[in-house]
Amino acid sequence: MTGIAPVKPLRVAICGGGISGLCLAVALCRFSHIKVDVYEAAEQFKEIGAGVMIWSRTWRILQLLGLADAFSKVAHAPPDGTMGVGFDFRRSDSPNEGYRFRLVEMPYGCIRFHRAHFLDVLVEHLPKDVAHFGKRVVSYSQPNSNGPVTIEFADGIDSQCDVLVACDGIKSTIRGHMYQTKAKQMKDQSLLSFIEPFWSGTVAYRGLFPTEKLARSGTSHRALDAPMMYCGQSKHVVSYSIAQGSIVNVVTFASKPKAEGSQWDGPWVAECPKAELLECYAGWEPEVEELLKNIEQPTKWAIHQLQPLPFYVMGRVALVGDAAHAMTPHQGAGAGQAIEDAFVLASLLGRCHDTDNLDSALKAYEHVRLPLATHVLNGSRMSGKMYEFDSQHGSDYATLGPAIQGQWDWINWSSPEEDVQRAVDYLKRDTFGSKL
Numbered sequence: 001m002t003g004i005a006p007v008k009p010l011r012v013a014i015c016g017g018g019i020s021g022l023c024l025a026v027a028l029c030r031f032s033h034i035k036v037d038v039y040e041a042a043e044q045f046k047e048i049g050a051g052v053m054i055w056s057r058t059w060r061i062l063q064l065l066g067l068a069d070a071f072s073k074v075a076h077a078p079p080d081g082t083m084g085v086g087f088d089f090r091r092s093d094s095p096n097e098g099y100r101f102r103l104v105e106m107p108y109g110c111i112r113f114h115r116a117h118f119l120d121v122l123v124e125h126l127p128k129d130v131a132h133f134g135k136r137v138v139s140y141s142q143p144n145s146n147g148p149v150t151i152e153f154a155d156g157i158d159s160q161c162d163v164l165v166a167c168d169g170i171k172s173t174i175r176g177h178m179y180q181t182k183a184k185q186m187k188d189q190s191l192l193s194f195i196e197p198f199w200s201g202t203v204a205y206r207g208l209f210p211t212e213k214l215a216r217s218g219t220s221h222r223a224l225d226a227p228m229m230y231c232g233q234s235k236h237v238v239s240y241s242i243a244q245g246s247i248v249n250v251v252t253f254a255s256k257p258k259a260e261g262s263q264w265d266g267p268w269v270a271e272c273p274k275a276e277l278l279e280c281y282a283g284w285e286p287e288v289e290e291l292l293k294n295i296e297q298p299t300k301w302a303i304h305q306l307q308p309l310p311f312y313v314m315g316r317v318a319l320v321g322d323a324a325h326a327m328t329p330h331q332g333a334g335a336g337q338a339i340e341d342a343f344v345l346a347s348l349l350g351r352c353h354d355t356d357n358l359d360s361a362l363k364a365y366e367h368v369r370l371p372l373a374t375h376v377l378n379g380s381r382m383s384g385k386m387y388e389f390d391s392q393h394g395s396d397y398a399t400l401g402p403a404i405q406g407q408w409d410w411i412n413w414s415s416p417e418e419d420v421q422r423a424v425d426y427l428k429r430d431t432f433g434s435k436l
């Protein structure tokens, strides 16, 4: 535990218990002067049956939070800092054997997990009595811009806090309320356009299966050795092993570039016939077909994203994770960006021993996190186009390969510690003269 214990704890309410909400809660619970409550609409914490990958920046945060040992145990293999494969890019949309056009390598490579295992580690590190289930936030009010926030729940039992953090995902209720309130205040209807996510023009098919199904087929499959990116015109297929190599994760993408921004009719997630998946990639190289035919029950996802938001904070309410910057998954970065939000915000709130500095802390959070998350959101969209030969590079591999690699440059722009330092410097400047 760090920090001094004040008479009155700082009350931080987190709405949503996904990766961002739980990571923020775990990071905040290190401070004895902060009382954390996580309000989750569902009856339990849960994640879908799929893989999730993170990069070295996110791993560094997990180390700083003291979670590296626990996450090492559930990773595909314990991360050791050596150079590893980010992705092995192949041209795969013809029946002949495809070919590599770029190998992207980086320190730690691609660190990957089963989502449920990832969430379990966070849940295990959550102190008792922090989580409240069946609590769906429907709205909030903050009559005085530097006073407490009242959270309204669907069950009719309200609650008060000093800071409300929206970790309620891409369809965030809190983002909706925040942007409606601001639009009214500013008499600016254009702000309403930031509330609803839009369809990216891409659908994804997802599935998992036991590694032994591939191993049985004789020669070793490339997806067992390294994260694979099989690319074709307006489509791509991602596959890598998770859960100490015992499970193969597959997620495939099929795009209609001109449909980007249009309305998706139907459910965002649904089971779909296996035949639809196989048909979508018919005529691709044999090792792709081998992956797809092992998926028993694929699910189909309409991939949505947000426009980059102009602000994440209003009064004592902050947006975090997908509520702030839901992005396409093409850089494997949405959850990582959520964890970066959580780390920076927790580091700032940990320095606020009363409510006096809260406004500056939230401003500092936005100052540091919004530009990078926006960059990654825009970059993810562009990466997807590159993988599907729909960018300005087309299939000119000589320029496409380096361009794809360059899309991940942001990973080395700064370290998480440097980001926190910048945020703290901002907080100190903004609260000049106060005791921090």
Ligand SMILES: Cc1cc2nc3c(=O)[nH]c(=O)nc-3n(C[C@H](O)[C@H](O)[C@H](O)COP(=O)(O)OP(=O)(O)OC[C@H]3O[C@@H](n4cnc5c(N)ncnc54)[C@H](O)[C@@H]3O)c2cc1C
Pocket (backbone or CB within 6 Å): 015, 016, 017, 018, 019, 020, 021, 039, 040, 041, 042, 046, 051, 052, 053, 054, 135, 136, 137, 138, 167, 168, 169, 170, 172, 173, 204, 251, 301, 303, 320, 321, 322, 323, 327, 328, 329, 331, 332, 333, 334, 335, 336, 337, 338
């Ligand atoms: C196909 C695909 C692949 C991806 N792969 C990767 C990857 O490899 N790496 C990566 O970093 N990212 C990846 N992402 C992105 C990543 O999954 C998300 O960015 C991340 O899960 C967002 O977490 P979150 O906690 O912000 O939101 P969510 O996971 O959506 O959690 C929101 C939580 O809030 C709760 N909630 C919602 N509304 C309310 C309410 N009103 N009141 C109370 N609770 C509420 C929900 O029940 C839920 O528990 C991928 C996304 C997709 C679609």
